[in-house]
Amino acid sequence: MKKLALFSLFIFVVGCALQTELVYKDKGDRQCYGDGQTIQKSSERLQAAGVKVIESTCGKKAGAVMAVCGGPSLNILIHTIDASDIAKAKTLGYRHLSQLSTDKESTAYQLVGCPSD
Numbered sequence: 001m002k003k004l005a006l007f008s009l010f011i012f013v014v015g016c017a018l019q020t021e022l023v024y025k026d027k028g029d030r031q032c033y034g035d036g037q038t039i040q041k042s043s044e045r046l047q048a049a050g051v052k053v054i055e056s057t058c059g060k061k062a063g064a065v066m067a068v069c070g071g072p073s074l075n076i077l078i079h080t081i082d083a084s085d086i087a088k089a090k091t092l093g094y095r096h097l098s099q100l101s102t103d104k105e106s107t108a109y110q111l112v113g114c115p116s117d
Contacts, residue, residue: 019083
């Protein structure tokens with residue numbers, strides 16, 4: 001009986017677990033300038049729109065850009081959000097992180113440390 005109660009509790013907890021989505025947006029910074037949006041400002045913008053942000057980190061898209069001061073970078077801002085808030089995030093210009101994947105076996109981004117804000 002005790003095992004049944006524990007199993008039932010486990011199923012209840014798993015069933016109530018928060019469903020999440022990974023979204024990203026270009027940082028908007030330029031080479032040599034260190035400008036663009038910070039991860040903190042990006043998170044605050046999502047939260048102000050009613051999006052529950054669970055975790056935030058920085059990333060870099062795969063690929064190459066011409067190395068020139070003032071040119072675009074490949075830096076992105078990545079957020080784990082409540083899945084029910086995906087439409088709100090999309091209206092702010094965020095996209096599913098899976099859209100960066102080129103195929104099922106590779107990703108077109110890597111996680112990197114965020115610069116101090």
